Amino acid sequence: MSTTNSIEIDIQKAATSKISQIDFENLAFGNIFTDHMLLCDFADGAWQKPVIKPYEPFLMDPSSRVFHYGQAIFEGMKAYKDEQDSVWLFRPEENFIRFNKSANRLAMPSVPEPVFMDGLKELLKIEQEWVKKGKGNSLYIRPFMIATGTGVIAAPSSQYRFMIILSPAKSYYSGEVKVIIAEHYSRAANGGIGAAKAAGNYSGQFYPTKLANEKGFQQIIWTDDATHTKLEEAGTMNVFFRIGDTLYTAPTSERILDGVTRKSLIELAEREGLKVEVRSVLVSELVEAVQNGTLKEIFGAGTAAVVNPIIGFSYQDVYYELPPTENSYALQLKEKLNNIQYKLAEDTFGWTVKV
Incomplete structure (x- = not known):
C-alpha cells in the first residue's frame, strides 16, 4: 500500500515485468501496454479506493450499460523523460478538466482530481522504466471511464469504472x-x-x-x-x-x-x-x-x-x-x-x- 499526496492507493505489484521482451525501436502505436494499470470503481454513489494492479483482462456482465448505451469516454496524454531521467507530463490539468466535461455531457460522475492526478503520477512512478529517453520516445497515457452498471433499461448507469493504461510510443508518422x-x-x-x-x-x-x-x-x-x-x-x-x-x-x-x-x-x-x-x-x-x-x-x-x-x-x-x-x-x-x-x-x- 502506498500513500500519495492526498489519497491512499492499493498497490499490487506484478510478479515479473515484460519490459525486457519489448522491442522499443519497433513499436506499433497503441499495441503494447505496460505491466500495471490503475482502476477505480464508482458504486453506491461514491468513488471507491483506487487500485494499481497488474495489467490484465477483467470480467463484465453482458448487460453492462457501456455495451448497450455507449457511456464511454477517454483522454489521450503523454509522459516524457528528460536527459536527467526525470519524467514529465504536458499540461495534464487540461486533460483532467476536459475528461470531466466529457463525463458531465454523458451523465457520468466526475472523477476527483486526486484519483486522476495522484493516481496517474503513482502509476508513472511504478512504470518509469517504460518511459524511454530521446526525442520521439514517449509513454502514451489513456485514461478512460465506462458504465459498468447492469440492465438494459435506457438510462444512465449507477456504476462506473475509471481506468488508466499506458503504452510506450515512438514518434508517430503516418506518411503523406x-x-x-x-x-x-x-x-x-x-x-x-x-x-x-x-x-x-x-x-x-x-x-x-x-x-x-x-x-x-x-x-x-x-x-x-x-x-x-x-x-x-x-x-x-x-x-x-x-x-x-x-x-x-x-x-x-x-x-x-x-x-x-x-x-x-x-x-x-x-x-x-x-x-x-x-x-x-x-x-x-x-x-x-x-x-x-x-x-x-x-x-x-x-x-x-x-x-x-x-x-x-x-x-x-x-x-x-x-x-x-x-x-x-x-x-x-x-x-x-x-x-x-x-x-x-x-x-x-x-x-x-x-x-
Whole structure:
C-alpha cells in the first residue's frame, strides 16, 4: 500500500515485468501496454479506493450499460523523460478538466482530481522504466471511464469504472496524408457530443473514413453538419490552414474538440510572432486560396502525432495538391513544442509537470 499526496492507493505489484521482451525501436502505436494499470470503481454513489494492479483482462456482465448505451469516454496524454531521467507530463490539468466535461455531457460522475492526478503520477512512478529517453520516445497515457452498471433499461448507469493504461510510443508518422473534404457525412452536430471525447464520436467516423481510404485518401476534413461549408476537423485531429502568412483554425464549439495540442500551438505561434486567426474557414476560401497560390499549408494537430502535414485535398471530385513549403510553420511549431515537452527548451508557459 502506498500513500500519495492526498489519497491512499492499493498497490499490487506484478510478479515479473515484460519490459525486457519489448522491442522499443519497433513499436506499433497503441499495441503494447505496460505491466500495471490503475482502476477505480464508482458504486453506491461514491468513488471507491483506487487500485494499481497488474495489467490484465477483467470480467463484465453482458448487460453492462457501456455495451448497450455507449457511456464511454477517454483522454489521450503523454509522459516524457528528460536527459536527467526525470519524467514529465504536458499540461495534464487540461486533460483532467476536459475528461470531466466529457463525463458531465454523458451523465457520468466526475472523477476527483486526486484519483486522476495522484493516481496517474503513482502509476508513472511504478512504470518509469517504460518511459524511454530521446526525442520521439514517449509513454502514451489513456485514461478512460465506462458504465459498468447492469440492465438494459435506457438510462444512465449507477456504476462506473475509471481506468488508466499506458503504452510506450515512438514518434508517430503516418506518411503523406491526402484528405477528402466531407460533403455529406458529419463528425458532430450542434447539440450533440462532438466536444466530448466520447467513444461513439470515433466509431461514427470509421465508415466515411473507410470510403475515403478506398478512394486513396487517408483522412477526411469534416465540415459543419448544417451546410457543409465550414471546415472543422481533420480525421481525429484539430486542423490548421496557412493562407499567406496567417494561420487559421476553427473555434471550439459543441462540434469541435478543445484540443490541448491545438491551444498550445496557437499560444506558441503567437509567441513567435506568427499571425493567428481563430475563426471558421469556408471550403470556398480554401479552394480559392489553393487556386491563387496563397494556400501554403494544411496540418492536423493532436496528441499522437503533434502535427501531421496534409499534402493535398479533394473537393467535389477535384484534387488539389499543395506546393512544397520551405518555411513550414507546421514543422517549426512541432519542433518548438517537442523541445518544451522533452525539456530541451525553457518552458516559459509553465506547461510541464514533473512526476
